[in-house]
Amino acid sequence: MNAPSNADGHGDRPSAPKAAESATAIIRVPLSVRWGDLDAFNHVNNAAFLDYVQEARLHWMTSLDGAWLDDAQMPVVAAAHVNFRQQLTWPANIVVELRIERVGRSSVTIAHRITASSDATRLYADGDTVLVWIDRKSGQSIALPAAIRAACQSPLASAGTTSK
Structure with missing residues (x-):
């Protein structure tokens, strides 16, 4: 659900990341909001946001050299x-930005931002x-x-990466 905001635009949620965080983006993927992404309240359904992030993540991973997916892994x-x-409505053009937040032994944490194009x-x-x-x-x-x-x-990617 897209929660209502208070005067600073964020309600009880943590403050938004600073614009500088987008400078370390590993990929920026432009997407168009589809009419079918809307819910009964006439704004983009919360599940669609994860679809947008998945689309950007797949654009990034399929652009990489080397195997990251095969019959064994x-x-x-x-x-x-x-x-x-804030609420997102149709029609709209957005950009999904990804950056590497953490790299572990078997996992990677990928931060995302969805902004107006x-x-x-x-x-x-x-x-x-x-991802594991x-x-x-x-x-x-x-x-x-x-x-x-x-x-x-x-x-x-290394500007936003920490390894544990």
């Missing part, structure tokens, strides 16, 4: 967090998603694929 979403900052300071939502790579047969976590680790450690 695959990523799964272990956690997804979205802060709804015409105004990057107009923030509709932000948050993060944790698993062995397809056992379902157990495995080390991050080399392609993912390399992409997360590139100069573009």
Whole structure:
């Protein structure tokens, strides 16, 4: 649900990230809001925000050199967090920005921001998603694929990356 906002535009939610955080984006994907994304309240349904983030994440991962998905391994979403900052309606053009927030042994946390394509300071939502790579047969976590680790450690991504 897109919660109502108080005078600062954020209600009881944490304050929005500073504009500088978008400077470390690993990818910016422009998308159009579809009429079918609307709910009964005539604004974009909360689940559609995760679809937008997934679309951007797939654009990033399919642009990488090397294998990150095959018959033996695959990523799964272990956690997804979205802060709804303001209502998004149709028609609209948005940009989904991703940045690497944390790299672990078998997981990567990817932060996201959804903004208006015409105004990057107009923030509709932000948050993060944790992806864990698993062995397809056992379902157990495995080390991050080399392609993912390399992409997360590139100069573009490293500004927002911490490793544990």
